[in-house]
Amino acid sequence: xxxxVLAIVNPAAGGGRAQRRWTQLARALExxxxxxxxxxxxxxxxxxxxxxxxxxxxxxxxxxxxxxxxLHEVLNGALGGARRPxxxxxxxxxxxxxxxxxxxxxxxxxFARMLAAGRVRAVDAGRIDYREAxxxxxxxxxxxxxxxxxxxxxxxxxxxxKQPLAYLRAVIAGLARYRAPRFKLAGDGVRLEGPLFVAxxxxxxxxGGGMRFAPVARPDDGLLDLVAIEHLSRASALxxxxxxxxxxxxxxxxxxxxxxxxxxxxxxxxxxxxADGQLLGHTPAxxxxxxxAVEFVVP
Numbered sequence: 001x002x003x004x005v006l007a008i009v010n011p012a013a014g015g016g017r018a019q020r021r022w023t024q025l026a027r028a029l030e031x032x033x034x035x036x037x038x039x040x041x042x043x044x045x046x047x048x049x050x051x052x053x054x055x056x057x058x059x060x061x062x063x064x065x066x067x068x069x070x071l072h073e074v075l076n077g078a079l080g081g082a083r084r085p086x087x088x089x090x091x092x093x094x095x096x097x098x099x100x101x102x103x104x105x106x107x108x109x110x111f112a113r114m115l116a117a118g119r120v121r122a123v124d125a126g127r128i129d130y131r132e133a134x135x136x137x138x139x140x141x142x143x144x145x146x147x148x149x150x151x152x153x154x155x156x157x158x159x160x161x162k163q164p165l166a167y168l169r170a171v172i173a174g175l176a177r178y179r180a181p182r183f184k185l186a187g188d189g190v191r192l193e194g195p196l197f198v199a200x201x202x203x204x205x206x207x208g209g210g211m212r213f214a215p216v217a218r219p220d221d222g223l224l225d226l227v228a229i230e231h232l233s234r235a236s237a238l239x240x241x242x243x244x245x246x247x248x249x250x251x252x253x254x255x256x257x258x259x260x261x262x263x264x265x266x267x268x269x270x271x272x273x274x275a276d277g278q279l280l281g282h283t284p285a286x287x288x289x290x291x292x293a294v295e296f297v298v299p
């Protein structure tokens with residue numbers, strides 16, 4: 001059964017592409033007979049507030065019009081209530097990793113037909129508990145959370161373009177400067193200690209605009225996919241870059257993969273954390289899976 005749609009539009013997503021594409025999608029929704037309201041974000045964090053307020057007014061599908069960052073904010077406004085929220089994401093951002101995971105159509109008419117049909121899939125979410133400025137903090141995530149080189153690259157890109165090519169350039173440029181912290185990972189029988197390139201807990205298969213770190217991950221199996229990569233030299237990391245895009249990374253001997261329900265991450269020195277490409281505080285952190293906590297509208 002379809003629900004009325006609250007479209008939360010981030011006009012800055014995708015370098016302004018979200019605003020342009022939303023105009024087309026709004027016309028397609030009207031043509032498909034989809035009842036919707038639109039609200040627009042003007043600052044970081046506002047999508048969370050708008051999602052929370054929208055659900056307080058009654059059941060509806062929350063449509064994140066933007067990218068993975070916009071969806072992350074909407075998710076954090078949607079979870080925590082009595083009902084399992086229903087979400088959709090229009091792939092108008094930069095990376096759009098979760099939209100690809102859910103096979104969301106890029107063409108406006110096809111996307112409008114999907115919303116009108118109202119077919120949903122129950123998927124897992126994650127929660128990361130950490131400390132921010134010395135105080136306890138928590139955030140939900142839908143695709144990935146963790147620490148390591150990805151967080152380092154995101155720090156270098158703060159305030160700059162996060163388009164896929166800019167991100168890839170930053171990934172390559174930072175390899176010579178990155179110094180891996182010494183991590184301690186534990187959870188569900190997994191114990192791992194030593195310098196790590198990355199330590200990811202993934203629900204989806206890809207992050208960073210198509211980097212398939214967890215090609216066997218399933219978003220509805222009630223498990224986090226831990227992907228931990230040993231500290232690598234610049235040459236070794238570049239040699240493995242193709243494996244990330246082709247989905248063959250897990251065969252590499254430098255990679256540790258496990259599935260678990262809870263993971264603790266600590267590091268010395270403390271490592272910066274990220275969730276769905278959004279920078280958080282620093283380790284230590286505990287990550288847990290929330291089985292089938294969200295409904296996603298799918299084709």
